[in-house]
Amino acid sequence: MxxxxxxxxxxxxxxxxxxxxxxxxxxxxxxxxxxxxxxxxxxxxxxxxxxxMLAMQSQIRPHFMYNTINAIKWMAKMQGASGIEEALNSFSSVIKFTAKTEGDFVTVREETDFIKDYIQILDLRYFNKFDVHYDIDENVLEYKTLKFLLQPLVENAVFHGFDKIEDKGMLEIKVGQEDGRLIFVIKDNGIGIPDELLDDSHSIQKLNSIGISNIQKRIELNFGKEYGLFLSSEKNQGTVAKIVLPIMK
Missing domain, CATH: 1.10.287 (Helix Hairpins)
Incomplete structure (x- = not known):
């Protein structure tokens, strides 16, 4: 003893x-x-x-890129190119967020602002390909969340879900609280995720640069198995991704 x-x-x-x-x-x-x-x-x-580290791979970290884009943005403004100025403004906000290194957590406000900028950039690339609707409870904006939980899900919806649909894509992003938990829901009307991919975490991870399985593991390691990412999907009917986290004030 x-x-x-x-x-x-x-x-x-x-x-x-x-x-x-x-x-x-x-x-x-x-x-x-x-x-x-x-x-x-x-x-x-x-x-x-x-x-x-896998999550960090999605980040554009050098600050000189942020400064360079700001310089180009001001050039566009001086020349009256408002579309270019707006695009660069969104892109510089995305880079600023991804370059943040302090801690693993951000506020819900920061995470959702990042997603709005990211979606605005996607909208420039896929002009008029999809619409987006936000339903964000203002009461949860100052709660904490892990960084980079939403981006892979939005990327999947736009890159894969809307890739081959004939109708216009519809992306719904809802953030709120339910039964004392923080809830993120991303819903699309895309082609859906095949059952064989939903059942195979290795295949799921290939759907984007960070990987859905990465999201699930990060949540589980930080908060336990009672929290996580829950997917439901039907062929040609779209996909619903639900993230459940503890409320952290």
Missing amino acids: QQVSVGDLDVRVGLTGGDIGRISKTIDAMLEQIRSLISRIYLEESEKRKLE
Whole structure:
């Protein structure tokens, strides 16, 4: 017990018989549980770092890009090219958000503002291909959320969901709270995700640069298995992605 008190958790009492034997057995079991817990924590923290690095791959980090785009934006403004100015303004906001390195969490307001800028850029690329509707509860805007949870889902809806549909795409983004939890819902009327992809996390991950499975793992590692990403989809009927998080004020 003296060895344990100074941090040596690899010891084993190993005594048998009587009360001392029962105490010995209990202590040995306790130490085994502690060693197992420490090992699991190390593995989870290592997995978190790997997933965070994957998320970082989506970021455009050099600040000189942000400054350069701002310079081009002001040139466009001086020349009266309002469309170019507006596009560059959205792009510079996206770069500014993705270049933030402090911490893994942002406010819901920051995450949704980032998505609005990102969608505005997508709308320039896919002109009049889709409409977007926002339903964001103002009461949750200052709550905290993990960064980059929505972008892969929006990317999937636009790049894959609307790719081959004849009608105009409709993207709905809803943010609110339900049963004491923070809820994000992204709904589209696209071609849907095939059942074989929904059942295969490796195939799902190939759908975008970060990966839907990355979102699920990041949520699970940070908050536990009772939270996460839930997908439902029907062929040619669209996809609904629901993210459930704890409320963090």
